[in-house]
Amino acid sequence: MILLNLLNNTKMKRLVFLALIFTCNLVISQIKSQKMDYKKYTDEDWKKILTEDQFHILREEGTEYPGSSKYNDFWESGTYVCVACETPLYLSENKFDAHCGWPSFDAGIDKNIDLGVDYKIGYARTELRCKTCGGHLGHVFDDGPTKTGKRHCLNGLALKFIPNKK
Numbered sequence: 169m170i171l172l173n174l175l176n177n178t179k180m181k182r183l184v185f186l187a188l189i190f191t192c193n194l195v196i197s198q199i200k201s202q203k204m205d206y207k208k209y210t211d212e213d214w215k216k217i218l219t220e221d222q223f224h225i226l227r228e229e230g231t232e233y234p235g236s237s238k239y240n241d242f243w244e245s246g247t248y249v250c251v252a253c254e255t256p257l258y259l260s261e262n263k264f265d266a267h268c269g270w271p272s273f274d275a276g277i278d279k280n281i282d283l284g285v286d287y288k289i290g291y292a293r294t295e296l297r298c299k300t301c302g303g304h305l306g307h308v309f310d311d312g313p314t315k316t317g318k319r320h321c322l323n324g325l326a327l328k329f330i331p332n333k334k
């Protein structure tokens with residue numbers, strides 16, 4: 169009888185232990201999936217990740233001062249990713265000097281970029297947004313000098329440069 173009780177106890181303990189592990193895993197995977205769901209992020213969530221200036225650009229559709237970006241006169245080869253969620257957005261081979269004061273590209277990685285329209289300065293401009301996190305990136309204009317005819321005018325603060333592996 170005592171032996172049977174012990175056996176039952178061990179079985180119970182094992183069951184409780186397994187249930188605990190299962191619950192833990194469930195909670196962890198829930199936290200992970202919530203973390204990736206950027207569309208649910210509140211302003212407070214973003215403020216923990218972004219600097220004040222980055223927040224102003226990405227979440228309040230701000231524009232950085234012309235000529236202020238470290239990427240204006242920057243010609244390394246690599247990929248420009250979203251500073252908030254690291255989604256690849258632009259390749260260095262599409263970068264050109266538009267002399268407009270902002271980092272400019274003649275094309276982006278289209279599948280990762282959403283286009284919108286804003287009337288912030290009185291007329292319609294095509295806005296660029298990161299498809300993954302919805303962050304505002306800049307605008308695209310039809311006056312590009314290359315064969316694409318496009319000028320993606322970016323806020324450098326919305327981007328992070330990842331160099332190509334040598």
Ligand SMILES: [Zn+2]
Nearest residue numbers: 250253298301
């Ligand atoms: Zn993003």
